[in-house]
Amino acid sequence: DTCTTSGPFGVFPDCEGLGASVFLNLVYGYALLTAAGFISDGSELLLEILSPGLVGGLLLPILGAVPDAAVIIASGLGASKEDAQEQVSIGMGTLAGSTVMLLTIAWGGSLILGRCDLSSRGTAINKTLTPKASIAEAANKTGVTTDTDTKTNAIVMMASCVTFLVIQIPAWMGMQANKKIDLAAAAVALGGLALYCGYQVLFPELQRRKIAAAQAKAARKRGAMFAAHLGNTMGGILIDGEVNVQALNKMFEQFDSDGNNEVDVQELKLALVAMSVTMQDTEITDGDVEVWLKEFDKDGDGLISRAEFCAGMTHWVLEQAKNLSVRPRRPSFEGSLREGGRHELSAARGPAHAGLEPLLGSTPEQEAGEGQGEEDESDVEEEDDEEPMTKSQIIKKAILFLAIGMAMVTLFADPMVGAVSSLSKALGLPSPFFASFVLTPFASNASELVSSLYFASKKRKKNISLTYSQVYGAVTMNNTMCLGLFMVVMRAQGLEWTFSSETLTILLVTLLVGYLGASRETFKSRLAVPVLALYPLSIALVCFLDFVVGWN
Template identity: 40%
Template sequence: CSESYGMLPCSTRVVGNLYLLATYGFVMLKAAQLLSDGSELLLTVLNPGIIGGLLLPILGSLPDALLILVSGLGGNQETAQSQVSVGMGLLAGSTIMLLTLLWGSCLFVGRCDLYPVHADLVAKDRTLTRGFSLTGTGITTDSQTTVSAWIMIATVFPYVLAQLPHLLHRPSYGHPFAVVSCVISFCALFIYCGYQVVSPWIQQRRIYFARHRYRQSHALHRVHVYSTQQAWGGLFLEDGVTPNKDALLRIFGYFDENDDGHLSERELRGLIVGLGITHETHLPEEEEVQNWLKEFDTSRDDKVSQEEFVAAITKWMRSFRAKDSHRDNPEYWDSQAKDARSSLDALLEQQPDDDEDDDEQDKQNPKQVILKASAFILAGAVIAGVFADPLVDAIDNFSKASKIPSFFVAFVATPLATNSSEAVSSLMFAARKKKRNISMTYSQIYGAVTLNNTLCLGVFLAIVCARRLVWDFSSEVTVIAVVTFLVGLLGGKRTTFRLYMALAVLSLYPLSIALVAGLDYGLGW
């Protein structure tokens, strides 16, 4: 055997290569931990959108990407074609492990008691009294996690496109299709990272509009209640279309203390407090007054006229679409306010916990944190780069010595090393048994698979194109597509998962290995 770099050991025996697999795998695990630790340190001092959207996903996939890169660069074309199966084995094995073993384990560890809420089952945070009940325990994620699952499914397309010439028995088209798939993979990577960067901003805008919607609906509900209590009628006349301007003018006049036809800032504050609007919105009184002035005072004279008041309230009323007969229903505005509050609460639940930050890290000098994080990242990248080639050689040598195809060695053994750090951190996060933590855990799983399907696949296809290697991985593409679609569909269609679903997803791991073996050796794919 040939020693890597002329100094690192190699072996031609099964036991010797097992030892080398364990040793090099442990080193790659430490490299992954260094990359993870460095990235998390940067999160404490830099923009979380940039770090979380660009750096974390790419650095998390770096060990896998380096192994894939090394698997196709060494030796002549024949050797590269032989070793490239290691890269595909790692790519498929990493994806399958994340979506089966880690997905199911996180559900098992993070399970809580399920309770019915509005005809839906929802996991109650940090509550587990039903033990291992397959139907009475489970987890609940937020709606944003379902988006991550659908994005993950979409990134399977480059696999299918690269495999299409062989499915259509047109192998001569293999190279151009591989080039196109490579370009699509990297384009998808840039789009995904861009989405991750702007996602926090998008979320903040959604929260802003949801809070604004709730303010409007709650204010209209209180105006409606006050008007009906005074026997002035509801917000709309009996036809459900025409605004009840007489009632609005009566309310305006009631709080216009000096009868000058305008509400000053003090009088507007009296209206807001008198109607009980700030009690439910939890906004500071002064902030609510300024919000009303900003929307109502179109003339910018720091007071609200009768015309401005009626026009603004009418505009709010007409922004809520409903059947005309429902608008004057006494319960209509109350239900609108409750629905808007539920939407706002759901968005606020997806916000990160500021109180979970490490106080010691907050006290450190930002420059020191950046230097320390950079050292971790640099060390992790160097270690992963240096030991990627010896690990690939050890896999190849073990395959030859044991007569086990290198694909299966890479499929089963290598992902355990390169993804162990991510798996442990995900399980620890899920063990907190909170919806927010569970949602983040599953978003990270879907995100890691998305990076496999973009960055890692793009690197793999680039090697295939550059070295003019043959792309024929029908069984591997099949198992990746099937598992990604099944688990992604499950994650995209629902937010609550019962414990029995973990058993079903965990069973996909041995079934995936059996499927690849059956397609390769049974059908000759």
């Protein structure tokens, strides 16, 4: 195989042979996947501390589109005009593939994983699914239900399609390389981005839901860890796979300071403040209290009963144990949660916390005097990373993750473009578009795909609403920010617009799925198959229009 080096610093290999091209696509694709993961994790950390508004409405949507945008820019810049005309099709493949993948695989897969039984009124019943139903019953009597705001996001997504018409209509009239039209299209698309970000700032419902989900996730982890801490004195929070009820009752009694078998808002806040000291996280706010109350107070009376507390905490502990079983973690915390291993946590004490001593953990000095051996001491060091972080620690970690993700995207976007182009030639494909349509989106959008499927699998209305809203929001960013940058590249290189078939495919899929999302709130499971079928049909449509109709 003939290999050269290219990309940043001229150190990234680019090989022409099939085997080497496949290998490099896997390597660079994995690098972009990792970069997208860092950016997603950094954004999720920011969600734990942000309030919806300027940062949530402007920064986070843009961060989510960075990986695709980097590939689009790299596909047209850094090459001669002749090479750029061919390689820019990789950028279009990334743009089209990302949109189609999100609206078919993510949308349809979420419908399948999130489906619940439908009530007599035709709406989904949260977390209820009849097992072993026939195919006909599953198709027509199960589905998902979203909220009104999700319909609005679908309408916004469809409206963003107008950006493509600015460049496509003149192209149909024979003006494929008009710099003024390219500039106008870029201005309209980037103007659409500004309008969308403004909409997110003025009506930040999607950001509120994302922030609420992130805060609830952090609260569940913190609560499960504290339950594990208290359970250590009683043989562990999990005994033979079952939650230790005695430990939960002890935890409830420490929350219920007046002993009336109910925890009110003031008792909850005092208990969380004390717990935060034990967990070395003193950033308790009224928002944290609201999250706990919302998660536990099922009857909505503003009080948490013993039964509600034990049921909610049982769910949190089991969820955390499940997460540990599917994602490798440091063995120390896993042992504490599952086997009753001692989870040692430091606690700052002072007059401000007088009377709350039962909730405060032992100090390192006290625990060191209880005869713990060297093995436990090493566990303490390993567990430090598992303790909830303070606000400043969250900000530092988020910035670090975002910086790593951005750096990796900068380094590997251009090599990925070269690898896709080489793979396309090695396979004898007529255009690099087809390889980039399939490969690049699964690397750059993997975090959004996994996040969508994970949220949908919770089988709740609020989860599926967030899932579909994220999908519609990501496509809107493709239609504005990514298309705008693509037109900037076209204008800078003086390239011809030869993507009529790709544009029509994007518009058809976006409008079809967008119409579904905007016209109803409940989607029956039978819709999953035709929506998923749009993915291969999109590739077939591009082939037909390019090589049969001759639109290329």
